[in-house]
Structure formats: structure tokens, C-alpha cells
Amino acid sequence: MERLFDRNMFIMLLSIMVGVIIITYFVADIMKNAELEKQAEEHKIEIKDLQTKNLNLLSNILSSIGDLIRSSNYRVTGNYYFDLASIWYTTALSETNISELEKYKTLIYDSCDDAIYNYNLSNVNYVVAKTKFQFTLTESTEEFKDLIGLYVNLTDKGAELANLRANASMYLRYLAENVTIKNNTVAFMTNITEVQELFNITVGLYGVLETEYSMIEEEIEKEYNIIGFSEEREIEI
Secondary structure (H helix, E strand, C coil), X not given: CHHHHHHHHHHHHHHHHHHHHHHHHHHHHHHHHHHHHHHHHHHHHHHHHHHHHHHHHHHHHHHHHHHHHHHHHHHHHHHHHHHHHHHHHHHHCCCCCHXXXXXXXXXXXXXXHHHHXXXXXXXXXXXXXXXXXXXXXXXXXXXHHHHHHXXXXXXXXXXXXXXXXXXXXXXXXXXXXXXXXXCCEEEECCCCHHHHHHHHHHHHHHHHHHHHHHHHHHHHHHHHCCCCCCCCCCCCC
């Protein structure tokens, strides 16, 4: 009888223990599932935030690149008029007829004015693009920082290029204004040595800076497979 009681007691305790284990398992399973659901929800929020951030980042980059393209286009147009003014100026220096010289001077004035106008627009848009890229850089994820940093440098040098050529155009216009004919020979009405020197220095600086600009463009193209903004294009006038 005592053995039967011990056996029944053992079975009952065993059943209780099994029940406790099963309940503990189910409770743990429920808590685990609840934690997984919580983590999943947090991940969804993180993914959504990341997607939103990436979309905003992409939008900012595209907007900045749009300004960069406009800057480049204005500079290309400015280069066209600057080169045209340079051709007219070189031709004017070979003239011996005062009336023909005045015609060339008018062409030089017009071309320089158009060049300065486009270079100023180019400079403004480069500065706007640079400001946007700098802001985007502060908001960027690590993977885009190097690329955006290159664009910051590119727009900075672009603004300098536009400013240098605007100055060169002003110097060229001043030189043209002082050209005249004396004794059937081209002469200058005032001493233009200082302005001529400023013109030469500015043109030289532009050449150096343009090389640096092109190197940054090439780095962007090679490292990130992004096509640059070549200045060899047709100009619609």
C-alpha cells in the first residue's frame, strides 16, 4: 500500500514537473515571439527611416548635380564668346583702317559682354551647387561621402574658373577699348602694360585650374562610373 502511494506520488510529481516545463516552454516561446515581433517592427521603422534618408539624399544629390550642369553650360557658352572676342581682338591688331578697326572693336565689346554675363551666371550656379553639396555631405551616409566631397571640390574650382574668365573678359574689353590707329599702325591710346600683364596672368591661372578641374572630373568618372560634363559640345546661339 505504501509502495503504491509512493508510486502514485512520484507519478503526480512527475506530471507536475512536466506540466511546469511545458508551461515554462510556452511562456518562453510567447515571450520570444513577442520580442521577435518587437525587433521586426523596430527593423521596419529603421528600414523605412533609412529608405527615407536615402531618398532625401538622392534627391539632394540630383538637385545639386542639376545646378552643376547649368553652371557648366553657362561656362561653356562663356568660353565660346571669350574665344570669339579673342579672335576679333587678334584680327583687330592687324588692321590699318580705322573704320574697320571700330567694327572689330564693337564685335569684341559685344562678345566680352556676353562672355561676362554667362560667366557670372556660371559662378552663381557653381556656388549654389557647392552649398547644396556641402549640406548633403553633412547628411550623407559613409558610402557617399567621398563622392560628394569630390563634387564639393569640383564646384569650388568651377566657381573660380568662371570668375577668372569673367575677369579676363573685362581685361580684354579694356585692351580693345584702347586700340586705335596712328600713322596707319595699330597703337594704344593709354599705357596698357599693367592690364595686359593682368590678362596674361589670369589666362595662365585659368589654364592651371582647368587642368585640376578636369582631373577631378576624371576621378569621378573612373572611380564611380559617372559621366562628367565635358566642355566639348555644340553651342546654340
